Amino acid sequence: QVQLVESGGGVVQPGGSLRLSCAASGFTFSSYGMHWVRQAPGKGLEWVAFIRYDGSNKYYADSVKGRFTISRDNSKNTLYLQMNSLRAEDTAVYYCAKDRFPYSSGWDNWFDPWGQGTLVTVSS
Amino acid sequence: DIQMTQSPSSVSASVGDRVTITCRASQGISSWLAWYQQKPGKAPKLLIYAASSLQSGVPSRFSGSGSGTDFTLTISSLQPEDFATYYCQQANSFPHTFGQGTKLEIK
Numbered sequence: 001q002v003q004l005v006e007s008g009g010g011v012v013q014p015g016g017s018l019r020l021s022c023a024a025s026g027f028t029f030s031s032y033g034m035h036w037v038r039q040a041p042g043k044g045l046e047w048v049a050f051i052r053y054d055g056s057n058k059y060y061a062d063s064v065k066g067r068f069t070i071s072r073d074n075s076k077n078t079l080y081l082q083m084n085s086l087r088a089e090d091t092a093v094y095y096c097a098k099d100r101f102p103y104s105s106g107w108d109n110w111f112d113p114w115g116q117g118t119l120v121t122v123s124s
Numbered sequence: 125d126i127q128m129t130q131s132p133s134s135v136s137a138s139v140g141d142r143v144t145i146t147c148r149a150s151q152g153i154s155s156w157l158a159w160y161q162q163k164p165g166k167a168p169k170l171l172i173y174a175a176s177s178l179q180s181g182v183p184s185r186f187s188g189s190g191s192g193t194d195f196t197l198t199i200s201s202l203q204p205e206d207f208a209t210y211y212c213q214q215a216n217s218f219p220h221t222f223g224q225g226t227k228l229e230i231k
Binding site: 007023033045046047050059060061095100106107108109110111112113114115116117 | 125132156158160162164167168169170172179213215216217218219220221223224225231
């Protein structure tokens with residue numbers, strides 16, 4: 001079955017960097033757009049970034065633009081999120097999520113399924 | 125950005141009750157709306173997409189309706205496993221945005 005497993009979370013100081021990974025299995029990874037969505041402790045959901053199935057287009061939330069970079073390696077079935085210049089307000093559980101339908105441009109799609117999430121804590 | 129507003133923010137109900145949650149978009153989004161269920165400590169789960177399409181494996185007591193700016197999620201007869209937080213999400217344009225969530229609690 002479809003499985004998404006995030007890793008790479010942890011505690012980092014403000015201004016630091018972290019790279020998250022999402023290992024995908026159970027589907028043709030190279031056919032689906034992928035997203036990162038985060039959830040601060042006790043708060044709601046915030047979409048972070050999207051990458052097209054072939055990596056040709058990327059979109060970001062304004063809150064992370066210029067600091068975060070989404071990428072993918074279709075040969076390794078893995079999604080990444082490089083996070084630089086981290087701030088306290090970036091503290092959250094980060095989920096990767098797959099597009100519901102293949103070959104989409106990204107905005108016209110849904111998140112299904114989601115990984116279990118990885119916690120990023122930005123604190124001194 | 126498109127703002128999504130859910131109401132109510134929380135609701136108390138009993139097993140067997142019919143519950144309706146509403147979601148309003150700040151501008152028209154056609155049928156580009158999804159509903160997710162999230163239980164404590166777990167990832168969200170897709171319930172409804174394209175405003176009214178039931179995701180495979182989701183019980184038929186869940187239904188969605190609406191188009192344009194006003195949408196509803198209805199649970200026809202609450203079951204114990206339905207007590208959770210529900211989020212709407214628009215997919216009309218980037219950035220994807222979510223409602224603030226509706227917590228469904230046991231009365």
